[in-house]
Amino acid sequence: MGQQIFPDLQRNEEELQRIYARCSDIVIRPFIIQGKTAMLLIYLEGLSDKNAIERQIVAPLMRVGDHPILQLQELVDRTIVVSQVKECHDFQQITEFLAEGSAILLRDSESQGIAFGLNKWEMRGIEEPTAESVIRGSREGFTETIKINIAQIRRILKKPELKIEAMKLGSVTQTSVAVVYLDNLADPELVQEVKNRLERIDIDGMLESGYIEQLIEDSPYSPFPQILSTERPDVVCGNLLEGRVAIIQDGTPFVLVVPVTFFAMLQAAEDYYQRFWIGSITRLLRYFFVLVAMLLPSLYVAIQTFHQEMIPGSLLFSMAASREQVPFPALIEALLMEVTFEALREAGIRLPKQVGAAVSIVGALVIGQAAVQAGLVSEPMVIVVAITGISSFLIPRYVAGIAIRMLRFPFIFLGGSLGLLGVVMGFIALIIHMSSLKSFGVPYLSTFGAPNWNGFKDVMVRAPLWKMDIRPKLRGNYNKYRQSPNQKPGPNRGRKT
């Protein structure tokens, strides 16, 4: 396919017909201009803007006078009303340009063609991101078209320091991928590392940014995601401003951000838009409930099975009373309920919206209540499962939520077999694993694991905006200050004397 374009238009046409045989969406249109010059127009229907092609390419060409005879380049320079113009020399390039939606123009006796960027296709409009909605903040999310996503980022970060490096991945899909970063803030080694890893990818199809994520991450076997994926432009830009690198892929609204720490998974964009009290309290709530989501069922099972002396008297007697009717040991009960809950949750995702909500609520409550009445599970267990379920909803990033929900089960086994000792051992093992994780060179538990005193302003609580004047240190040299001092607001602060 690296075949050069022939000077003979007829041969070119035959070659194109051969390449695109049995492709019903290709349009190959020969026409004559200036009396006798043969031209060939090729585009893929559905990808190109047919009206624009006819109006801006074909029409002006058809109206050019018979004299003087112009070469292709002159025609393009003087008569064609299109701004994005590229040259192509071989059929490989022609197929690539056509796939982008460009229209190709070939002229007789010239072995070079011109590609015009007039793509237009049906796409989803800009909507609120489904998985990351906020009460306060922009409601625009990324879409499936990379150009629009890039535009959304550019609208927020307007300086030319925002670099966008494009490449194509996937041997069959030829998906456009862009690496985005702020030149003065991102560590050049980081950018290079990202590009290296991307260029290493050699598979046939890149259907979603998840493919990229799974092929470039540091520890693929870990349950924890080491790359952030988000649908929100403001999240991406916030991270870019801290020196991180974003990877956008055509065909998906989910943009990747690297490097990322565990605590970034537990942060929501909204924490920053609200005042610091709400931001801090919500965060603390979230951290507490993350632990609850992971450990509550296992703690319940462990204490009830092995450490009954820890439970205060009256509570223990009520629990004993409710366990009287239940045939299963606590471990089995817990697993049963948790698995059922997860199943209901998954089912709720697949169902159409209206039915889904009803099934989740009805399923959980009614099935839980019915199970208790039938004597299959005890009431405290239903409560534990309900609290755990709700806690896992508090985790802002869906992927981190899955990781934590998944980890619940080994902990339940450990709690039921080795008691609190097992839970603690499991927890230590988990922390050891998380401490050894790195995301593009940045330790996963940064701020706690690799203490960074400034970072504390943004982890457990959210310090007031005017106190967060130092960027988080990722790696390498970095631009430290992002605000000038004295940003604290107050009356008479803005007055110029």
Next chain:
Amino acid sequence: MRRLMTCFLGVILVLPLGGCWDRTELNDLVLITAMSFDKESDKEVRVTVQFILPKSMSGGGSAGLGGGQTGTNKNTLTRSEKGIDIADALFKLQPKLSRKQFWGQCKVIIFGEELARSGIRHHFDFLVRHPLIRERAYIYVSRGLGKDALEVFPNMEESSARVLLKQNQYKLGLMVTMEQVSQELKGDSQAFALPAIAILPPYSASEPLHTVPYIQGAAIFKNGAMISLISDKLARGILWINNELRNYTETFKVTDSGGVISLQSISTRLSLKPKIKGDQWFMTIKARSEGSIVQDSSSLNPLNAKTLARMNDAFEKSIKDRVQLTLAKVQHDMKADVFQFATLYHRKYPKQWAQSKDKWDEQFPKVKVKIELDTHILRTGVINFPGGMPKEETRDE
């Protein structure tokens, strides 16, 4: 990598084995809330355990069974068995129970009166030796049989053990944990006091066993055996010296002729200072007590500064009187150092203590106790003049 995976797999497969096989589910345990030991005969001890019946506790109900009747329900049950020692008795008791004995919730341990008199040292060994008995359980002595306190069914709480435990919160009676007793049994003074419990006579309207045990007075132990039961008043004297008495109401006469005043203590700060001068051993009790008047049935007007001063003096005298009474009985009569003066001397005067150690029985009554008491009446409640009479009839004398 291969080896790592094999090791990992090996560990994973072994893990569920440990712990699972000797796991006891909650409803295979008998939740013992209280234990009592009584003397069965010269060579035998009778152990009674009180435990909760979970079925009757499900008020709030799964499936609406039971309908939540608290109060008139009998939530606990007792079982009893005799044996050569406690461990033997418990072992003989186990086959009579359908579930495994569980001590984790047992916070009340009662020694019957007779058993206490014959000495608790050997029985106490079981309590500290057994790995699962709570060290912070409270020890009591019962007037009469210990099992009587376990076989009553309170109307408000779920078990009679819970009633006893909740009575601790007033700090009006002694509150002694097992670890304290174990220290005192080994301690310098070889004497200690335990709270004594009696059963409240049931009201005529209620069923015969629907009543509660309550703390009444104390039991004085010397050398591991009970020598005497003392009254509430003297027990409070002991508590006062040990600085454990809180929230008590002191009622005393101000003048010989007039009525009484009741004073509620607000705070007491107390310190004990041992001193040896030559051959004489002293113990100074330095205390500061504050109180507020709760009832003035003496027609005296507390606003008058002189009257208030007299009330204050009467307050001081009443405390001193009580303490002297306690000391007379406990120090001179029984010669039992329940206040742990011995430890104080041991710490401060180790050499002299070493010499007197074996003669503490004689030395202790010779200790001169000086009470330096500083009392204040802080408040007169929400009114000042006596509230039940017209102002003219109040007196200043």
